[in-house]
Amino acid sequence: MTWHATQSAAREREQLQALAGVPLTRMDHHDPELLDELLEAVRAVARTGAFILGAEVERFEEDFAAYCGTSRAVGVSSGIDALLLALRALGIGAGDEVVVPANSFIATAEAVTLAGARPVFADVDPVTQLVTPSTVAPVISERTAALIPVHLYGRTVDMDPLLELARARGLVVVEDACQAHGARYRGRRVGTLGAAGCFSFYPAKNLGAWGDGGALVTGDEGLAERVALMRSHGERPRYHHQVVGTTARLDAVQAAVLRCKLRQLDGWNDARRRLGAALAGALVGSSVRPPAEPAAEGDHVYHQFVVTSDARDGLRRHLESRGVATGIHYPVPIHRSPPYEGAGEARADLPVAESLADRVCSLPMFPAMTASELDQVVAAVISFVPSPEPVEVASQS
Numbered sequence: 001m002t003w004h005a006t007q008s009a010a011r012e013r014e015q016l017q018a019l020a021g022v023p024l025t026r027m028d029h030h031d032p033e034l035l036d037e038l039l040e041a042v043r044a045v046a047r048t049g050a051f052i053l054g055a056e057v058e059r060f061e062e063d064f065a066a067y068c069g070t071s072r073a074v075g076v077s078s079g080i081d082a083l084l085l086a087l088r089a090l091g092i093g094a095g096d097e098v099v100v101p102a103n104s105f106i107a108t109a110e111a112v113t114l115a116g117a118r119p120v121f122a123d124v125d126p127v128t129q130l131v132t133p134s135t136v137a138p139v140i141s142e143r144t145a146a147l148i149p150v151h152l153y154g155r156t157v158d159m160d161p162l163l164e165l166a167r168a169r170g171l172v173v174v175e176d177a178c179q180a181h182g183a184r185y186r187g188r189r190v191g192t193l194g195a196a197g198c199f200s201f202y203p204a205k206n207l208g209a210w211g212d213g214g215a216l217v218t219g220d221e222g223l224a225e226r227v228a229l230m231r232s233h234g235e236r237p238r239y240h241h242q243v244v245g246t247t248a249r250l251d252a253v254q255a256a257v258l259r260c261k262l263r264q265l266d267g268w269n270d271a272r273r274r275l276g277a278a279l280a281g282a283l284v285g286s287s288v289r290p291p292a293e294p295a296a297e298g299d300h301v302y303h304q305f306v307v308t309s310d311a312r313d314g315l316r317r318h319l320e321s322r323g324v325a326t327g328i329h330y331p332v333p334i335h336r337s338p339p340y341e342g343a344g345e346a347r348a349d350l351p352v353a354e355s356l357a358d359r360v361c362s363l364p365m366f367p368a369m370t371a372s373e374l375d376q377v378v379a380a381v382i383s384f385v386p387s388p389e390p391v392e393v394a395s396q397s
């Protein structure tokens with residue numbers, strides 16, 4: 001295509017997008033250049049016929065470990081499997097308690113349950129919406145073996161005070177970095193701050209595959225080896241099984257897609273940071289509370305851009321009527337969801353997590369968001385006037 005044809009195609013795409021409203025996120029197939037590159041990578045794997053583990057997975061593991069600034073990455077089939085295998089390989093199971101935040105994706109707690117341990121839910125700080133030593137300390141018992149801080153929405157947990165608490169209480173720290181690929185804390189990438197870091201490559205994550213995928217990163221060679229064994233039936237060598245494992249491998253097609261996309265992750269995260277700062281700035285003084293600025297030692301890679309509103313459901317209806325998509329991450333705190341409520345794991349009083357579930361609203365956030373889409377989101381939020389809750393009026397018959 002000539003330069004002019006490319007430009008007018010891009011303009012046309014933008015005009016069509018404006019008519020279609022603003023989606024919550026935009027996937028790879030919307031970028032024709034990226035799509036071609038990824039299809040080529042998939043084609044190359046298909047031509048080799050090597051779909052399970054092998055060179056492509058090893059290359060991605062090397063690239064991802066180097067990117068994170070640690071020695072080992074082990075590709076697995078999902079974020080939850082990264083968490084589950086980390087716990088199992090660290091010897092955490094029956095009789096152990098593991099502290100997790102009450103406001104996270106449910107997988108954080110499920111991994112603990114599947115490992116045979118008991119998740120114990122901690123409340124979060126109202127401003128950062130993340131765990132802190134003062135929300136974690138009250139739920140630590142003599143059975144607590146581990147702590148899983150979650151870098152929720154892409155904002156980094158203030159790790160140093162938590163690591164200090166964990167050291168003092170003899171707890172292992174496993175980071176759930178499934179929403180924070182590439183974010184830095186005091187200069188270091190998340191996932192490398194505890195004993196292990198767990199990532200999901202679910203398609204909509206900041207680094208997403210074309211299906212399910214995940215990785216565990218660690219500087220502990222022995223831990224990496226145990227997880228690498230367990231993800232594939234404890235097999236070494238072929239048909240000789242050393243430990244009880246499972247089928248939880250990253251496949252070669254996903255590794256090839258991820259290796260291409262990893263090269264762009266920093267650029268995409270920069271775009272998310274810029275958009276996040278612009279949105280937050282533009283919403284000051286509106287009826288919603290934008291996310292707090294990231295702390296000086298931390299980072300925010302805006303996997304989600306989450307505002308809070310006392311009139312959340314009205315806000316969502318208003319935005320929908322103006323073509324702006326929204327989401328709720330998450331509508332039910334984990335300790336209040338059916339698998340966990342009343343099972344002994346739930347504590348009655350996690351007021352911040354419970355209040356957030358009623359007030360959070362995720363606005364559109366994706367690296368390719370255009371200036372006009374950003375304006376459309378801001379205009380739609382600013383024009384929302386929360387109405388007082390309807391009052392029941394007794395009929396005068």
Ligand SMILES: *Cc1c(COP(=O)(O)O)cnc(C)c1O
Pocket residue numbers: 077078079080081104105107108150152176178179199200201202212213214
């Ligand atoms: C996505 C996610 C997971 C689980 O990842 P899957 O790949 O879907 O298993 C775990 N924790 C958090 C916080 C997530 O966002």
